[in-house]
Amino acid sequence: MSTVTTPVLEARNVTMRFGGLTAVRSVDFTVNAGEIVGLIGPNGAGKTTFFNCLTGLYVPTEGTVSYKGTVLPPKPHLVTQAGIARTFQNIRLFANMTVLENVLVGRHTRTKEGLWSALLRGPGFKKAEKASEERAMELLEFIGLEAKRDHLARNLPYGEQRKLEIARALASEPGLLLLDEPTAGMNPQETRATEELVFAIRDKGIAVLLIEHDMRFVFNLSDRVAVLVQGEKLVEGTSDVVQADERVIAAYLGEPFEGDPGASETAEVDAAEAQSTTSTKGEGQ
Amino acid sequence: MTDTTTRGLIPLPLAAARALLLAGGIATAASAFLAWTWTSEFPGDLTYTGYPGGLQWLTFIAGLLTTVFALAAYDVPGLRGLIPARNNAPLVLTALGGFGVTWYTVVSIAAELGGLANLEPGGWIAAIASLLPVIGAFALPEPRTSNTDALLKAYIAKPDNIPAPAPISPWVERAIITLATIVGLAVFTYGIDTEYGELFVGFLIVVVFAVWALHTAGLMDRFSRIVAHNRSFTLAMGFAAAIAFPFTQTDDHYANIGVNILIFGTVALGLNIVVGLAGLLDLGYVAFLGVGAYTAALVSGSEFSRFSGVHFPFWAAALAGAAASLIFGVLIGAPTLRLRGDYLAIVTLGFGEIFRIAVNNMDGESGPDITNGPNGIPSIPDLNFFGFNLGQAHDIAGFTIGRFANYYLLMVLIMAIVVLVYTRAADSRIGRSWIAIREDETAATAMGINGFRVKLIAFALGAALAGLAGTVSAHVTYSVVPTPYQFAGSTPPNSAFLLAAVVLGGMGTVAGPILGAALLYLLPEKLVFLQDKSLLAFGIALILLMRFRPEGIIANRRRQLEFHETGQLDVPETTTLTGEPAAVTKAGA
Numbered sequence: 001m002s003t004v005t006t007p008v009l010e011a012r013n014v015t016m017r018f019g020g021l022t023a024v025r026s027v028d029f030t031v032n033a034g035e036i037v038g039l040i041g042p043n044g045a046g047k048t049t050f051f052n053c054l055t056g057l058y059v060p061t062e063g064t065v066s067y068k069g070t071v072l073p074p075k076p077h078l079v080t081q082a083g084i085a086r087t088f089q090n091i092r093l094f095a096n097m098t099v100l101e102n103v104l105v106g107r108h109t110r111t112k113e114g115l116w117s118a119l120l121r122g123p124g125f126k127k128a129e130k131a132s133e134e135r136a137m138e139l140l141e142f143i144g145l146e147a148k149r150d151h152l153a154r155n156l157p158y159g160e161q162r163k164l165e166i167a168r169a170l171a172s173e174p175g176l177l178l179l180d181e182p183t184a185g186m187n188p189q190e191t192r193a194t195e196e197l198v199f200a201i202r203d204k205g206i207a208v209l210l211i212e213h214d215m216r217f218v219f220n221l222s223d224r225v226a227v228l229v230q231g232e233k234l235v236e237g238t239s240d241v242v243q244a245d246e247r248v249i250a251a252y253l254g255e256p257f258e259g260d261p262g263a264s265e266t267a268e269v270d271a272a273e274a275q276s277t278t279s280t281k282g283e284g285q
Numbered sequence: 286m287t288d289t290t291t292r293g294l295i296p297l298p299l300a301a302a303r304a305l306l307l308a309g310g311i312a313t314a315a316s317a318f319l320a321w322t323w324t325s326e327f328p329g330d331l332t333y334t335g336y337p338g339g340l341q342w343l344t345f346i347a348g349l350l351t352t353v354f355a356l357a358a359y360d361v362p363g364l365r366g367l368i369p370a371r372n373n374a375p376l377v378l379t380a381l382g383g384f385g386v387t388w389y390t391v392v393s394i395a396a397e398l399g400g401l402a403n404l405e406p407g408g409w410i411a412a413i414a415s416l417l418p419v420i421g422a423f424a425l426p427e428p429r430t431s432n433t434d435a436l437l438k439a440y441i442a443k444p445d446n447i448p449a450p451a452p453i454s455p456w457v458e459r460a461i462i463t464l465a466t467i468v469g470l471a472v473f474t475y476g477i478d479t480e481y482g483e484l485f486v487g488f489l490i491v492v493v494f495a496v497w498a499l500h501t502a503g504l505m506d507r508f509s510r511i512v513a514h515n516r517s518f519t520l521a522m523g524f525a526a527a528i529a530f531p532f533t534q535t536d537d538h539y540a541n542i543g544v545n546i547l548i549f550g551t552v553a554l555g556l557n558i559v560v561g562l563a564g565l566l567d568l569g570y571v572a573f574l575g576v577g578a579y580t581a582a583l584v585s586g587s588e589f590s591r592f593s594g595v596h597f598p599f600w601a602a603a604l605a606g607a608a609a610s611l612i613f614g615v616l617i618g619a620p621t622l623r624l625r626g627d628y629l630a631i632v633t634l635g636f637g638e639i640f641r642i643a644v645n646n647m648d649g650e651s652g653p654d655i656t657n658g659p660n661g662i663p664s665i666p667d668l669n670f671f672g673f674n675l676g677q678a679h680d681i682a683g684f685t686i687g688r689f690a691n692y693y694l695l696m697v698l699i700m701a702i703v704v705l706v707y708t709r710a711a712d713s714r715i716g717r718s719w720i721a722i723r724e725d726e727t728a729a730t731a732m733g734i735n736g737f738r739v740k741l742i743a744f745a746l747g748a749a750l751a752g753l754a755g756t757v758s759a760h761v762t763y764s765v766v767p768t769p770y771q772f773a774g775s776t777p778p779n780s781a782f783l784l785a786a787v788v789l790g791g792m793g794t795v796a797g798p799i800l801g802a803a804l805l806y807l808l809p810e811k812l813v814f815l816q817d818k819s820l821l822a823f824g825i826a827l828i829l830l831m832r833f834r835p836e837g838i839i840a841n842r843r844r845q846l847e848f849h850e851t852g853q854l855d856v857p858e859t860t861t862l863t864g865e866p867a868a869v870t871k872a873g874a
Contacts, residue, residue: 055731080733092728094721104714105721109733111714115742118713119706129713172733 005032007068008176008207009084014053014063016046016231018272023049025231026063031176036198036208038222040215040242042251046231047211048089049273051180054209055079055086068175081109085174087165089181089211095154099145099164102153103136106171139167143197159190166197170206177201179210183217191217219243227251294436295424302424306355306376309417313383314348316414317341319407322394327403328481331394334407340390343487344411347383350495351418354379354502367502370447373425374501377440380418382494386487387415393483447503450510458511459518465508466522474533476807477542485811520704527697537678537687541761542810544689547696548758549778550802551703553786554795555750560784561792561841562711563743564723565622566630568772569637571780573748575770576613577606577755579644582662582765583655589662591655599668603756610752611745613640618744622737625726637772637780644767661766668695668760675760692761699757703750704795710746711793719743775820777806785823789830791837800838 009031016024024046031037041047052058054065056072056079065072067082085106094102111132117125140146143163148156153164162182169177182198183191191214198221202208212218218225219239226236229251235242242248293302321331321341329339337345354375357367368375391412395401427439472492479485499505512519531540556570584605586596597605621632648658656662667676667688675691686694710716718739721729730736759765773781782805790801809819830838 057727057731076727076730077733077735080731086731088728088731092725092731094724094728096724097717097720101717101720105717105729105734106732108714108718113714115710115715115746118715119709121709125713132714168732 005035007031008033008035009054009209010066011050011054012064012066014050014060014065016049016053016058017061018275021268021272023231023273024053024060024228027228027231027233029226029233029236031207031209033175033207034202034205035223036202036210036221038218038225039209039211039228040213040218040225041228041234044267044270045228047228048180049231050228051086051178051211055084055178077109080172080174083173083175084178085169085172085176086178087162087169087180087182089184091158091161091165093153093161093165093168096152098150098152099140099156100133100136100149102164102168103139103171104132106168107132107136109172136171139170142170142200143167159186159193162186162190162194163197166201170201174206176207176209179208179212181211181213183212183214195221293424293426294433294440295420297421297424299426302421303355303358305421305424306380306418307352307359307421309380309414309419309421310348310351310353310355310383312348312414312417313387313411314345314352316387316407316411317345317348319410320405321390321408321411322398322403322405324398324403327394327398328483331390331408332405339481339484340386340487343484343491344383344387344390344415347379347386347491347494348415350498351376351379351383354498355418367504369450369507370444370501370503372442372444372501373422373427373439374441374443375498376418376425377422378494378498378501380422382491382498384415384419385490385494387411389487389490390483441497441501443501443503447506450507455515458515461508461511462515462519462522466526470526470529470533473803474530477539478534479811482812482814485807524697524701527700528694531686531690531693532681532684534690535685537689540687540689540693542806544693544696544761545777546803546806547693547700548754548761549783549786549806550799551696551700551754552751552778553783553790553798553802554700554703554707555747555754556783557787557792557794557798558707558710558719558750559743559747560787561794561798562716562723563719563740565740565743566626566633566784567744567747568630568634568780568784569617569640570633570747570751570783571770571772571778572637572640573610573614573751574755574758574778575640575644575765575767576610576748577752578759578765579656579662579755580606580609580752581756581759582665585665585760587662587665589657589664591657596666599670599756599760603753606756606759607749607753610755611749613752614745614748615741618741618748622740622744634772634780637770641767641770644770656767659767661764663764665759665763665765668692689761692757696754696757699753700799703753706746706750707795715739715742776809777802785827789827789837791839791841793841794837794839797837797839797841 007030009029011027011029014024014027014029015022027050029050039047039050049058053060056074056076059074067079067084070082072079072082072084094105097105111128113125113128117128137146137149140149143166145156145160145164145167148160153161156164166177166179166182179198183194186194195217198208198210208221210218210221219242222239224237225239225242227234227242227245227248229247234247234251235245237245295302297305317337318335318341320334323332325332329341331338331341353364354367357364358376391404391408394403394408423440427436476485476488476492479488496505530543534540534543552570552574555573556567559565559567559570581602583590583592584595584597585599585602587593617633617636621629621636624632643652644656645659646652647655648660650658667674669675673679675695676688678685678687679691680686711719718729718734721732721734722736722739726736769776769778771779773779777783777786783802786801786805787798788801789804790799791797805823808823812819812822815822834840
């Protein structure tokens with residue numbers, strides 16, 4: 001690992017407002033090359049909203065997100081093309097495609113063959129398809145699903161679906177991988193396996209940013225942990241620093257803290273988010 | 286095993302049930318040789334003893350099928366392989382098919398001629414004979430069930446686990462494909478050539494039950510496995526059969542039906558890219574067929590065309606038609622494809638109607654003088670390839686190939702191109718991104734797919750293919766008028782029928798939309814006696830099919846799993862590490 005800390009992802013003053021509600025407020029955030037960074041916070045703190053701002057699903061009301069020094073346009077496919085890949089909190093695989101096809105779709109930005117090439121089937125097309133398949137199979141071997149390449153994604157057990165989603169994200173050859181609750185619903189063994197997987201991904205030179213509720217998992221993995229409460233970054237630092245911080249404990253244990261991020265606020269954020277999602281559906285592409 | 290778990294629906298010993306099946310099957314087939322009615326007023330002339338006519342042939346075939354399956358159930362050597370699943374369903378279904386067609390005939394005779402008195406003793410014998418195998422079939426013990434409801438289902442179910450077949454040599458496989466192609470061509474030709482509605486209904490009854498029986502027997506699975514081994518051979522045989530069709534016809538009228546089915550099927554296949562692969566509900570698709578047809582009509586040298594001096598050769602007219610449709614598709618797609626789901630459906634419906642109304646009004650009075658308004662563009666000249674005039678009948682190797690047969694052969698070529706475009710596009714990077722968009726658009730864009738661009742390509746490609754078909758259709762029908770290009774009507778093609786052909790046949794497959802198009806074209810064409818009730822009957826049939834087989838007649842592997850949750854893991858039959866990647870149309874081609 002390099003000792004020079006070059007930032008991969010830099011979020012500057014990112015603010016996301018849904019109507020009158022501010023879900024993410026002026027967050028500055030950096031992920032350096034080769035780092036694993038955890039993002040934690042109580043439910044409704046704006047973690048996933050922040051993720052969506054980073055990946056272009058939401059257009060931040062204010063602020064910019066840049067990847068390796070270039071400001072990212074707020075379009076999901078351009079963000080992926082730039083080199084940020086993500087998984088989703090509730091698994092969003094292409095359920096009726098095979099395992100291999102799912103990973104091949106992840107290769108989309110790294111391949112170029114268009115319609116003409118597909119129709120004419122020149123030697124270039126066959127070569128590219130073969131190369132894509134080989135790369136996809138490497139990834140399937142990496143996560144240990146190579147034997148199930150022709151199974152439909154929907155028929156995989158839950159834990160394997162999570163893994164496949166990670167493989168699909170890795171297929172776009174990212175420099176930064178965003179994992180949204182990668183161990184949600186997993187048993188302790190599966191969680192440990194995921195831990196190994198995340199380390200292995202970091203060892204490939206890919207920086208990882210993860211949202212997680214499993215504290216042991218986060219503090220084991222992360223070089224740095226940032227805590228988001230009520231849309232604001234509360235603390236950022238190493239595991240020890242964050243674990244010792246009284247404000248974090250207060251935020252999690254529910255002690256009144258600057259107006260208590262309680263259930264009502266959470267519901268408000270959710271409702272506003274939901275509303276915004278439906279209203280942006282029409283213009284989103 | 287307890288007594289209740291092995292009982293049949295009708296309490297008879299196993300030996301008696303089997304004997305009933307065999308004897309009943311033979312008796313049904315034999316009864317076709319009797320006279321069923323006294324007058325030749327009923328179509329097909331069922332008055333002869335010793336020679337079957339019309340519907341009696343269908344009874345004969347159904348009886349024969351029952352007999353063969355009954356012998357297979359007796360483990361007669363050589364026939365044993367006919368029921369690899371070792372279940373009762375094929376027996377039940379063939380027995381029901383024979384019963385259905387015979388009783389349909391007998392009841393039709395009584396109803397049309399006015400009373401049971403019109404039945405000769407032969408008719409009564411046939412009715413009773415065809416009932417015997419049904420009784421026998423439902424007396425067969427069904428071990429898997431306990432209550433009556435599940436029992437009935439078990440009688441027509443295909444078991445999940447069918448023993449793997451012994452490997453057969455590639456030459457035998459090819460022989461089987463060839464034989465299946467010949468039988469398929471014969472069945473299809475018979476269906477198109479049925480001269481009266483009753484015969485077509487009887488034909489449908491026999492075919493539906495026979496195919497269903499073959500499916501439940503596990504033979505269809507076997508066959509698709511063989512096809513998977515010989516993909517290009519099967520494709521070649523398919524097109525050989527398609528080319529052979531006009532040579533089997535003596536009357537150019539049936540070639541006309543053939544060419545219309547092909548045009549309809551080609552457009553349905555184009556729509557399948559948009560609906561089946563990319564998941565975009567397009568309710569105005571027929572407009573693209575119209576654009577192609579009008580473009581071809583305008584530039585092909587019709588004296589009534591606005592550009593009557595222009596006479597493009599066919600290839601140029603076809604390209605112009607496809608290009609015009611493509612441009613029209615992009616123009617409509619660019620603003621609308623940003624919408625999702627329902628919104629897109631409504632907007633495309635609107636654009637489809639706008640096309641028809643615009644064409645109706647561009648007559649020089651309400652609008653610019655381009656399309657001649659409701660009168661359309663008549664007298665489009667026939668095509669002429671290197672002195673071969675498609676408008677005239679030609680004698681080829683002793684066969685007379687009429688005008689429509691010429692166009693039919695041209696259309697086979699066009700369809701071959703469209704099938705090639707479809708399969709190649711589906712099994713590629715772009716095809717995968719279409720399916721990804723259909724499955725989950727948000728996840729697809731997060732994987733780096735430019736959703737708008739990819740959807741626009743699907744839309745434009747589908748439009749271009751429809752336009753291509755439209756250029757031929759303009760020549761076939763001599764004239765283009767605005768009326769066929771509407772959203773819904775009682776005759777194809779219209780947008781509703783096109784969509785129905787895709788959904789009915791099986792979304793995302795190649796054979797599905799073509800089969801759906803053939804059915805939807807033939808039903809209104811053949812069942813003229815339904816008259817104004819044909820749309821009602823069509824609607825009922827569609828509802829029933831969607832209730833019991835939502836994935837369509839020919840199921841895509843994915844859809845099959847989507848609609849029938851078995852709880853089983855989908856373990857692929859062959860895990861090829863070196864072979865071609867799992868094709869998108871694996872179950873479809």
